[in-house]
Amino acid sequence: MANYTLVEKDSFTVLGFGVEMKSDYTDQAGINKEKADFWHAVNQDGRLDKLKTVAKNDYIFVVNEAVNNKMMHYVGVMAEESLPEATRLIEFPKGEYIVVKGEAHTDEELGNKLTGIAFGEVLMEVTNVSYVGGPNAVVLMGQQGGLVYGEMWIPVVRK
Template identity: 75%
Template sequence: MTNYNLEEKESFTVLGIGTELKSDYTDYAGINKEKADFWQAVKEDGRLEKLKSIATNDYMFVVNEAVNNKMMHYAGVMTEESLPEASRVIQFPKGEYLVVKGEAKTSEELSNILTGMAFGQVLPEAKNVAYVGGPNAAVEMGQQNGLLYGEMWIPVVRK
């Protein structure tokens, strides 16, 4: 089984710039293309750098959240500030989180690896906890040995 921990986290908020994912939730190729197009756009038009410039730490959040029956995807940071470009303040609840660690060469690869491990391996095999919705995030935390490292944070409840 993939290495994971359960950690208690205080509630926190992430300021996000987002997009609605229109592909069916089972269309992984479509979803991944929409996400890649979104990230390319926010990098090219400067929104991502502007968002990073107001962050209170170096963490970059890749957030997925269902909002009003829509699948939303965000680039986010922890901050006390606001931006006109930002589309949502995302509330993460206080409680237990499933935390999966990983490394990759690029931000996109890290997010995909963490999401795949967490939802494809850990959650189906975890007998004592369940994901019941709410925002989840791949958190890019830094670089070491030429690789990006980070964690997937998924709020869970005890079964």
């Protein structure tokens, strides 16, 4: 059984830059490549650094959300203020969240690992809660001992 916790969270908002995923939702390799390309772009062109200037903590959010029947992917931060060029304010609801913790050698590896565990194991095993959509996020929290660590946050409701 996968290791996870259920945590009550207040609502929060993430300011982010996003891109629409064009791969079919069943094409995991295509989706992972699109996400990796986007992550590389926001690191190279300064958008991530710009977000960090308005962040209220050191966490970087890698968010997936369905918007208007489109699969969207964002990189964002919890922010006190907005940026005119930001793509979206992503609202996360107050309530229970499945939280899966982990660590890996790179941000991308951590995101793929946590997403795989959360959606491939935890959500298949839990019986008292359900994910009913809404944004979910890999939260990059820092580095320690040469590894990146963080958590996957998925909002859930009681069955």
